[in-house]
């Protein structure tokens with residue numbers, strides 16, 4: 001079997017309300033799919049994270065179609081490990097020049113598609129190829145609550161069975177604290193409340209906010225500081241008992257190792273659509289387990305990448321609550337012909353060959369952005 005083509009498919013959904021995060025507003029949601037086609041009639045789909053900035057889809061198309069595709073066409077797609085090394089070798093210096101995140105996210109999208117092909121060729125779900133024996137039932141936390149009615153929105157997802165919800169902070173301090181308090185009151189003590197600052201703080205502000213949020217018993221405080229501020233995390237850990245979480249902006253094993261070496265992070269959050277695909281994300285999860293920590297896959301894209309994250313937690317034991325984006329962006333789910341099952345706040349890993357999903361091409365073509 002040989003790879004015949006590699007294509008990037010950019011999808012876009014306009015949002016009714018801009019989505020505010022600590023690092024800016026999103027006016028539409030972008031999703032980046034990667035399609036790898038073979039001469040044997042099998043094709044694989046992957047996803048690469050293109051949330052920020054809004055023009056990331058333009059860069060990613062060029063990186064994948066002009067940079068990675070020439071390395072892959074004519075190669076055996078079942079040589080997943082060899083092709084991963086080939087892509088990394090060709091791109092590692094470019095990663096230093098223009099950003100490891102962009103390079104590893106591009107490789108990640110291709111890698112997931114190659115695993116999808118491998119699963120289809122062997123008639124097995126990806127988690128089985130990665131060493132898992134059973135499809136996981138993943139407990140989720142809901143993120144992307146309605147900011148205009150935060151407490152009601154949290155309550156609604158708890159009523160649907162979620163045992164954990166996440167509140168975005170990193171905006172006005174007083175309002176953030178009031179929001180976390182309101183959500184804690186709304187959901188009660190039996191539900192976990194996670195908070196995510198999206199790297200908004202310097203060390204002083206992070207210390208102050210950690211202290212102010214302590215009474216509401218956050219399950220974790222996510223990315224209070226820049227992901228690269230390892231010394232800051234080390235110091236912050238000395239000043240708070242709230243468990244710290246980070247890892248969506250760590251793009252390979254080396255990054256994750258440096259983060260864990262701070263001894264500050266309790267929950268490591270590798271994202272397969274950013275950190276070099278399932279190949280590298282699996283190694284990062286194994287690293288967390290070897291250090292005795294749980295891990296929590298990050299994913300903020302379409303349900304193609306969500307399926308990949310589910311295969312990851314089915315392959316590596318020890319996953320904690322996993323992210324489920326519940327914000328209004330129906331394209332996230334409708335790209336799949338059959339939706340991923342979510343019951344009682346838990347997602348079921350697809351069991352078909354490969355990722356176990358099928359693209360809904362009518363939806364994909366209707367939302368494709370011509371770049």
Ligand SMILES: [Mg+2]
Nearest residue numbers: 196222223248
């Ligand atoms: Mg986050």
